[in-house]
Amino acid sequence: MTIVTDSEHGHKNITRRRFLAAATSAVGAVVAGMVAVPLVDSLEPTAAAEAASSTTVDLTPIEPGMQVTVPWQKKPVIIINRTPEMLATLKETMQKGILKDPLCKVPQQPPYCTNMYRSRVPEWYVGIRICNHLCCIPHYRPKKGSVAPWWLGGFHCPCHGSMYDLSARVIQGSPAPHNMAVPEYELSTEKMSATITHMYPKAHLC
Amino acid sequence: MSTYRYLCFLLVSMLIPGIAWGAENTVHWMTPHYTFNRTTVIAGARYFADHCMACHSVSSLRYEYLRADLGMTKKEVEEDIMLPNGAAWKGQIVSPMPPDMAAKWLGKPPPNLSHMDRYLGSKFIYTYLLSFYWDPARPSGWNNYVFPMVAMPNILAPWGGTVGPKGQVIFPGRLSPAEYHKNVADVVAFLRYASDPSYFTRMAIGPYVIGIMVLFTILAYFLKAAYWIDLKKKRK
Amino acid sequence: MSRFSAWVNKRLPVDETIREHMTEYFAPRNFNILYYAGSLLLLMIVLQLISGFFLMAHYVPTSQDAFASVQGIMYDTKWGWLIRYMHVDGVSLIFILLYTHMFRGLLYGSHRAPRELVWVIGYVIYLLMMAEAFVGYVLPFGNLSYWAGEVITSIMHALPVVGPSLTTLTRGGPGIGSATLQRFLALHVVLFFLIILAAIALHIVALHRVGSNNPDGIDIKKHKGPDGKPLDGVPFHPYYTVKDLFGVGVWLTIFVSVIFYAPTMHGVFMERTTFLAANPMVSLPDVTPPWYLSPYYAMLRAVPNKYYGIAIMITSVLLPLLLPWLDRNPVRSSRYRPVYRIMLIVAGISFIILAWIGQEPPLPKYFLIERVATALYLGFYLLLPFVSMIEPTRPVPERVTG
Numbered sequence A: 001m002t003i004v005t006d007s008e009h010g011h012k013n014i015t016r017r018r019f020l021a022a023a024t025s026a027v028g029a030v031v032a033g034m035v036a037v038p039l040v041d042s043l044e045p046t047a048a049a050e051a052a053s054s055t056t057v058d059l060t061p062i063e064p065g066m067q068v069t070v071p072w073q074k075k076p077v078i079i080i081n082r083t084p085e086m087l088a089t090l091k092e093t094m095q096k097g098i099l100k101d102p103l104c105k106v107p108q109q110p111p112y113c114t115n116m117y118r119s120r121v122p123e124w125y126v127g128i129r130i131c132n133h134l135c136c137i138p139h140y141r142p143k144k145g146s147v148a149p150w151w152l153g154g155f156h157c158p159c160h161g162s163m164y165d166l167s168a169r170v171i172q173g174s175p176a177p178h179n180m181a182v183p184e185y186e187l188s189t190e191k192m193s194a195t196i197t198h199m200y201p202k203a204h205l206c
Numbered sequence B: 001m002s003t004y005r006y007l008c009f010l011l012v013s014m015l016i017p018g019i020a021w022g023a024e025n026t027v028h029w030m031t032p033h034y035t036f037n038r039t040t041v042i043a044g045a046r047y048f049a050d051h052c053m054a055c056h057s058v059s060s061l062r063y064e065y066l067r068a069d070l071g072m073t074k075k076e077v078e079e080d081i082m083l084p085n086g087a088a089w090k091g092q093i094v095s096p097m098p099p100d101m102a103a104k105w106l107g108k109p110p111p112n113l114s115h116m117d118r119y120l121g122s123k124f125i126y127t128y129l130l131s132f133y134w135d136p137a138r139p140s141g142w143n144n145y146v147f148p149m150v151a152m153p154n155i156l157a158p159w160g161g162t163v164g165p166k167g168q169v170i171f172p173g174r175l176s177p178a179e180y181h182k183n184v185a186d187v188v189a190f191l192r193y194a195s196d197p198s199y200f201t202r203m204a205i206g207p208y209v210i211g212i213m214v215l216f217t218i219l220a221y222f223l224k225a226a227y228w229i230d231l232k233k234k235r236k
Numbered sequence C: 001m002s003r004f005s006a007w008v009n010k011r012l013p014v015d016e017t018i019r020e021h022m023t024e025y026f027a028p029r030n031f032n033i034l035y036y037a038g039s040l041l042l043l044m045i046v047l048q049l050i051s052g053f054f055l056m057a058h059y060v061p062t063s064q065d066a067f068a069s070v071q072g073i074m075y076d077t078k079w080g081w082l083i084r085y086m087h088v089d090g091v092s093l094i095f096i097l098l099y100t101h102m103f104r105g106l107l108y109g110s111h112r113a114p115r116e117l118v119w120v121i122g123y124v125i126y127l128l129m130m131a132e133a134f135v136g137y138v139l140p141f142g143n144l145s146y147w148a149g150e151v152i153t154s155i156m157h158a159l160p161v162v163g164p165s166l167t168t169l170t171r172g173g174p175g176i177g178s179a180t181l182q183r184f185l186a187l188h189v190v191l192f193f194l195i196i197l198a199a200i201a202l203h204i205v206a207l208h209r210v211g212s213n214n215p216d217g218i219d220i221k222k223h224k225g226p227d228g229k230p231l232d233g234v235p236f237h238p239y240y241t242v243k244d245l246f247g248v249g250v251w252l253t254i255f256v257s258v259i260f261y262a263p264t265m266h267g268v269f270m271e272r273t274t275f276l277a278a279n280p281m282v283s284l285p286d287v288t289p290p291w292y293l294s295p296y297y298a299m300l301r302a303v304p305n306k307y308y309g310i311a312i313m314i315t316s317v318l319l320p321l322l323l324p325w326l327d328r329n330p331v332r333s334s335r336y337r338p339v340y341r342i343m344l345i346v347a348g349i350s351f352i353i354l355a356w357i358g359q360e361p362p363l364p365k366y367f368l369i370e371r372v373a374t375a376l377y378l379g380f381y382l383l384l385p386f387v388s389m390i391e392p393t394r395p396v397p398e399r400v401t402g
């Protein structure tokens, strides 16, 4: 059969076809998007993974001056029980003016940890033990003078030599740009337990 | 689903050979009268937490889903549903009873009820819960018309009352039959939600999804018509 | 654009393929509603691939974790229920389309010369889809999965000579377990699925070689216009593309309605025994296959002898392959063959009755119906060679009608 060509229909039908084709494609694209969004969403961590993602640590065995490092979401988290002397060094580093971000203005920690202790409870430091430079695990060097004569205690990274104080605030001259990240956590000194729940979203790990 | 099938299931699943019962024609399946909505499900969840969760888990559900799906507040869930045993907000709804202990106390571990409603159906669960009778020959003192030799005791007896094997009331319950049946129907509603948790989400977005598909279909229909008009013209 | 397309076309026959299979593929203008099924099957296969991919991102193929991982998809994965219902309900909708598509072929004689290969390849796709569906519903490892796996692999056991070793090979051990799940997953997503895709491609190439049939069962190439184009044909694109697009709209509306409002279709699309974890100690209350396989299962049960039963079942599964040669009448479409039409409808109804009985418990009260329906269904194939030679036919029109 011979099909009537477009020109024989006149202009009206052609615009009608174009309009309908555009409208159908537009709605079709919405439908495709409507399917795509939940599909991609399904690849997010599941509720089971999220439930399994928090870690609770018993603080009783950590004596003053001691630390433990526990795995949390495949990352090392250090918990330090800081003595009054150790806490005093935090003021000292600030007075010496050797810190890059002494007031913790960069949100490397949740708001409730934006203080010089970078913690909920001054004695207890809870932080991710990953160097802000290129993701190595820094050594914990609490002893004065152990890294340099002026050393007051803190972290020293074996990879490119980044230095941090006992609140994991980065010391000037280090290649690392920011303080080490602090995750979101709950801590109770009554129950003597800390529960690390999730990453603080604004913090930059490394 | 025929009575016959349920009885077959019961026979095999209990793995107790050689019991004969003539119940096939005497079981009278009851339909729970409830409207299936968030209110009844929440009421059922509360009732379930009070009376059933001591033994039964619904481990496919997590506490936080009761907020996400049903609109309960976190505080309500923590106070009314979560057991004071250190259950986690994101954790699964599990009974505190250790399974081996349960097997020792009851003869067999109480089943997880996550999928029970889809497996057995609301009618079965409702009728089952209302079919306990006093039977001193059983270790627990309880027997059931639709689940003979049942291991579960009639934990709802204080509310629903105690009946004997022939249906005679031995002790009346604290609740009127109507109130009591409503509570049981709520529990059935909760179990239905537990086995089909996407229900409320589906009902909420379903109309929009269908709406856009209908819109697409209508546009495609006119597009098709705008082309096929060629053939109509030809045939004249 | 044109320089780019010239560059590509010199190296890849894009325009030529589009011309050959779309803009200059002439399809009869009188396709009816039954002709939507083919393009919808293509769509559904793609949707199965997509939903399957996202299911596999969460599925764990071990006897320990398979059931829990699937329940994790339903409860803990964002939109997991949508993806699983898409995949599970998709299967039932595909079989509805497959049966419509095949019945359409038989109604209009599309399986007859010169389209024998289109039919045979199509039927092989159907057989592969049954195998694909079977390995698929073992994967979630509900109690239905377990016992379906057990029963079907023991049917294999009855095969002469190779039976026992084939069964062990399929199961990967003495029973259904992790080894079975892992090889079934490999079959489901790799081997069977790729063969199905290849067979679909062959199916369409074979069809386009000879051209589509139509409800009148007559050859549109007999009457060509001065330009050499069939008078009763229209270019597939744009006419059938826009028409199929409308079909897609209607079909997807049905599909989403099922997913959102009746995802288990009252236990027909998703049997209730899939909600119980696999348990080798607890047999099912009723071992029945999904609805789309149950006609063959009913035929198996209709025969009171294990080996003859299996033989009848296998025969009825394979007989349709021979249909192009069983039919001897020169007229294709049942529109002009009243006797053939009645036989076909009787066979179709018997098939549906068998599908229903296959879902019922094996009670003696069904034996009679079961046997009569089996006889009527198989009778269609056995009588066809003779009836088709002597049956009266109506005059066939020269040009397509309607």
Ligand code: HEM
Pocket (backbone or CB within 6 Å): C034, C035, C036, C037, C038, C039, C041, C042, C045, C098, C101, C102, C105, C108, C110, C111, C115, C118, C119, C120, C121, C122, C123, C124, C125, C126, C200, C203, C204, C207, C211, C212, C213, C214
């Ligand atoms: C997933 C599986 C299948 C897909 C994707 C598929 C796809 C198609 C498509 C796109 C067409 C052309 C459009 C149409 O005529 O409807 C077609 C035609 C056809 N198919 Fe299939 N098909 C499948 C399975 C089958 C099966 C199982 C059979 C039969 C046993 C079959 C037999 C035929 C026949 C005979 C035709 C030609 C119809 C005619 O020209 O009248 N197909 N198929």
Ligand code: FES
Pocket (backbone or CB within 6 Å): A131, A132, A133, A134, A135, A136, A157, A158, A159, A160, A161, A162, A175, A176
């Ligand atoms: S990674 Fe720690 S200093 Fe480079």
